[in-house]
Every structure is written in structure tokens, then in C-alpha cells.
Amino acid sequence: MIKTILFDVDGVMLSEERYFDASALTVWELLFSPQYAGLQGESFHPAPAEAVIRRVREQVFVQDEVLNFIKSRGINSNWDMVFLAVSYQLVRLIERLVPHVPEAASLLADELGRQELARLRQWANDYTPDFAVDYAAFLPDFAKSSAQKADLLLYVNRLAKERCGVETDKFSANCALWQLVQETFQEWYLGDERVAASIGRETMQPGKKGFLTDEIPIVPPTEMAELFRVLNERGYTLGIGTGRPTIETHVPLRAMNLLEWFDPNRVVTASHVLEAEEAHPDYVPLSKPHPFSYVKGLLGLETPHSDVLRHPLPIENGAEVLVVGDSLADLLAARSMGCQFAATLTGLSGQKARSKFAEEKADYILDDIRGLLTVLNEK
Template sequence: MIKTILFDVDGVMLSEERYFDASALTVWEFLYSPQYVGLAGEEFTASPEEAQIRRVREQVFAHDEVLNFIKSRGINSNWDMVFLAFSYQLIRLIEVVKTQVPEATSLLVEQIDRPQLAKVKEWAATYAPDFQVDYAAFTADFAKGSAQKAEMLLYLNQIAKERCGIATEMFSRNSDLWQLIQKTFQEWYLGDERVAASIGRETMQPGKKGFLADEIPIVPPAEMVELFRTLKEKGYTLGIGTGRPTIETHVPLSEMNILEWFDPNRVVTASHVLDAEEAFPSFAPMSKPHPYCYVKGLLGLDAPISDAVHFSLPIENGEEVLIVGDSLADFLAARSIGCKFAATLTGLSGQDARSKFEEEKADFILDDVRDILSIL
């Protein structure tokens, strides 16, 4: 009998749309902002209007074909999505530049931060002024391999070898470039007023309003409040395992009066995952589909990180735990834990995801989170 229910947030309670918007804008900034690669052909602004955001999103993710592909390979982190999308275009650019600057390939062996991107900007302006970004090519190149989950990030090293003839291990979640991308994404999502509390510094390009105050609930907040109140009154222990950082979880869910129905000791976010990766770097990456955030939710935030990292899986009482999520990454995490899984058809693919979850034999498939009462 189910006793504990752990919920994902994006695609279950809140729409992922604004996260994908922020992801696309981050890729766009790295490619076209003068502070980064500064390619010609696009005029960058830190304060785009809604119509421009829609255009950038459609271009960067090729009408969401790239997004769907990345998620189908088990990637759930927006930070990883941005790292993949930008790094791929960076490799393509170096491939063009190296015909004039052979030593440019050595940059792909080093750690890449702002000084290295400044070099790329100079090379691009001088030797590849007509370079054309090809967002859709990402899917075709990655489809040649079978990389899944965290291996997707490492597969960039293979693409660098094929395109630039250079052996490298630079592309990984532990790289300086990944860290820079993560902080820049936070600038877009949190905006100028809130970003310092998250990343420890002000935004590098002022003018970003942030999306945190513009969240889109999947079902009316009042109905979610009633659902979680009912579940709590029935005696279920409620927790959260999300790829959102803590501030991006607490602020919108608190404003919608949803957070109060969850056990605060079991609200696990990407911030807690980053803490675990810092403490146990050899286990990184530990974002979904790694089961860490859900295991930590079972044990509680007051349990030592090491207990969750080394917890024996699958758990013995798997029939007592239910994970509710919208993605393959959530499903894979649940299977690692050995617990029940309920898929909600309110993620990026909507109802089209039903066949995939049927194929994977998810325990339950729900039109939206409100249907959970029908399976308990």
C-alpha cells in the first residue's frame, strides 16, 4: 500500500514552458552577445519582448525537435540542455575556424570560460564572419550515436574528435563552461533582482526581468491545493524531487499556497543535488535520471548526504512509494529505486507521451496530477 508520494514539479504542477524559454535565450546569448561569442546576424538584447522570445525558442530548439530529442535520451536538466546545444555549435564554429587558425582546436582541450570565449569571438569575426548556426543539425549528429542520460554530455567529446580531429575530455558536467552556462541560465530565469541570492553575484548583462514571477500552473492552483490537502488528510507523506533550484521551487509554490502541504524535510531540489555532487564529485552528475533527489526525499533533508548517495537500491518497500513525474528521467529514477511510478501527460509531449509510457510499462498513466486520487 502506498504511504509516501514524491512529486516532480515541472510538467506535473508547473508548466515547463518558461524553463525552455530561458534555456533558448541562454543559448542565444552565448552565441550572439558581445560578451560571449558575439556572432553576426542577430542583435542581442537582455530584455526581449514576448514575440522575440517565441522566435528565439523556435529557432534554438528547431520547433522543439531538439528539445524532444534531448528529453527522449533521458536528459531532464535545463542546464544540461543549454550546455549540449551551445557546445555543439561551438564545436561547429571551431571546425570552420581551424582551416585558418589550426591552433584553434587546442581550445577544445582546455577549460573554457570567458577569456577563451573572447578568443573564439575574435576568431569568428576575423575568419568566419559568415558562419551559419545550424540548430537542427544537433539532432542528426547525436542520432548517429546511442548516448543516453549523462553520456550525452560526454558524447560532445566524440563529436569534437569527428569534426575537429582533436582528442578531448573537456566536455562534461564538471567543466568550467558548464558552470558558466548554469549561472547564465539562472540570470535569465531569476532576473536581475533575484539572481545574486542564487549564484552569488549580480547578472553580467543587466536588463533580465526573469520568469519566476511569470510561472504557468498546469491546473488551477486552487485545485492543486485541494488535491494535496486531501492527500495529506488521508495520511500520505508528501515530498518533492525537482530539477529546479530551491528558490525557483519555493517562491512559486508558496505564492500558489501549494508548498505548505508538503513535508519541508522532503522537498529536495537541484540545489541539494549540487551540494551532493560537490561532496561526492566522483558520483556526478546526480541530476535525474539519477535517483538521488528522490532517495534524499525518502530519507529526508536532515539525513547525511552520504546516506542517500550510498543507499542500497532497489528499496525493500518499493510498493509503499509512488513517484509522480512527466518525463522518462523520472520513470528511470523510479525504476532504479524500485518503487511505483505514475506518469502525467502534461509535460512537453503532452498526450503523445502516452505510447512511450505504455511501452515502458509505467504503473499508472494520468491525464494530469488531479487523477492521482483515482489510483489510490
């Protein structure tokens, strides 16, 4: 009998569209802004019009084919998606630079941070001003690998070896470039007014309005609130395990009168995941499909991160816990916990994801979150 229900947010309650927009803009900025790699061919602006956002999203993620590919490999973090897209283009750039500047290859064996990007910018402007970013090339190059989940990030190290002849292990979820990606994404999503509270500094390029006040609910908020009210009345404990940081979770859900229905001790966000990764670097990465956020939601925020990481898996009484998510990463997390999983067909792939979830033997497949009451009534 199900007693605890743990929900993802993006693709379940809130649309992922603005997250993917912010992801594409982060790639665009890191590659073309004079503050970063500063490549030729694009005119960067921190407050693009909606038409520019649509164009950038379409180009960066190749009509979302790149997003679909990355998610199909079990990666659900927007930060990881941006890291992969940016890292790949930087490896391609260094490959082009090496015949002109042999020392460029050495950057791959070191951390790629702001200073290193500034050096790349200067070299690219001096020696390869005609270098063209090729977003579509990402797909065939990564399709050659069978890497899944966190191993897909590490695959960039192999590409660096193949393309530039450099042995490196610097491409990972705890490198300087990943941190730069994470902070720059937060600038785009939160905007100038809120970013300092998230990353501890003001935005590097003022003028970003943010998307936090432009969230799109998947189901009318009043209908979601009624669903959660009924579940509360029936005695279910409701929690959240999301890849969103805390502020990006609390602000929109509170504005839609949804947060109140969840046990505050069981609302786990990417902020908690980052805290755990900093305290336990040997366990990195802890983002989904790692089950950390859902196990933390089950045990409660007061449970020390170390105890969550050491909690035996699969959990006891897995039949009492239901995870509700829209992605393969959510399913894999639920499976490693040994609990039940309900897939919602409201993520990036929509109804097309039905066959994949059926193939992976999800316990339930729902058109949207409202179908949850039907399957619970049947139990």
C-alpha cells in the same frame, strides 16, 4: 500500500514553458552576445519582447524537436539541454576556424570559459564572420549516437574528435562551460533582482526581468491545493524531487499556497543536487535520471549526502513509495529505486507521451495530477 508520494514540479504542477524559453535565451546569449561568443547574424538584447522570445525558442530548439530528442534520451535538466546545444555549435565553429587558426583546436582540449569564448569571438570576427549557426544540424549528428542520459553530454567529446581531430574529455557536467551555462540560465530565469542569491554574483548583463513571477500552473492552484489537502488527510507523506533550484521551487509554490502541504524535510531541489555534486565529484552527474533527488526526498534533508549516495537500491518496501513525474528521466529514477511510478501527460509532449509511458510500463498514466486520487482509490 503507498505511504510516501514524491512529486516532480515541472510538467506536473507547473508548466515547463518558461523554463524552455529561458533555455533558448541562454543559448542565444552565449552564442550571440558580445559578452560571450559574439557571433554575427543576431542582435542580442537582455530584455527581448515576447515575439522575439517566441522566435528564438522556435529557432534554437527547432520547433521543440531538439527538446523532445534530448528528453527522449533521459535528460531532464534544462542546464544539460543548454549545455548540449551550445557545446555543439562551438564545436562547429572551431571546426570552421581551424584552417585559419590551427590553435583554435587546442581550446577543445582545455576548459572553455569566458576567456576562451572571448578568443573565439575575436577569431570568428576576423576569419569566419559568415559562420552560420545551424540549430537543426544537432538532430542528425546526435541521432548517430545511442548515448543515453549523462553519456549524451560526453558524446560532445566524440564529435570534437570527429570534426576537429582533437582528443578531449573536457565536455562534461562538471566543466567550466557547464558552470557558465548554469549561471547564465539562472540570470534569465530569476532576473536581476534575485540572481545574486542563487549564484553569488550580480547578472553579467543587466536588464533581465526573469520569469519567476510569470509561472504557469498546469492545473488551477486551488484544485492542486485541494488534492494535496486530501492526500495529507489520508495520511500520505508528500515530498518533492525537482530539477529546480530552491528559490525557484519555494517562491511559486508558496505563492500558489501549495508548498504548505509538503513535508519541508522532503522538498529536494537542484540546489541540494549541486551541493552533493560539489561534495562528491566522483558521482557527477546526480541530476535525473539519477535517483538522488527522490532518494533524498524519501530519507529526508537531514540525511547526509554521502548516506543518500550509499543507500542500497532498489529500496526496501518499494511498493510503499510512488514517484509522480512527466518525463522518462523521472520514470528511470523511480525504476532504479524499485518504487512505483505515475506518469502525467502534462509535460512537453502532452498526450503524445502516453504510448512511450505505456511501452515503458509505467504503473499509472494520468491525464494530469488530479487523476492521482482515482488510482489511489482503486488500490
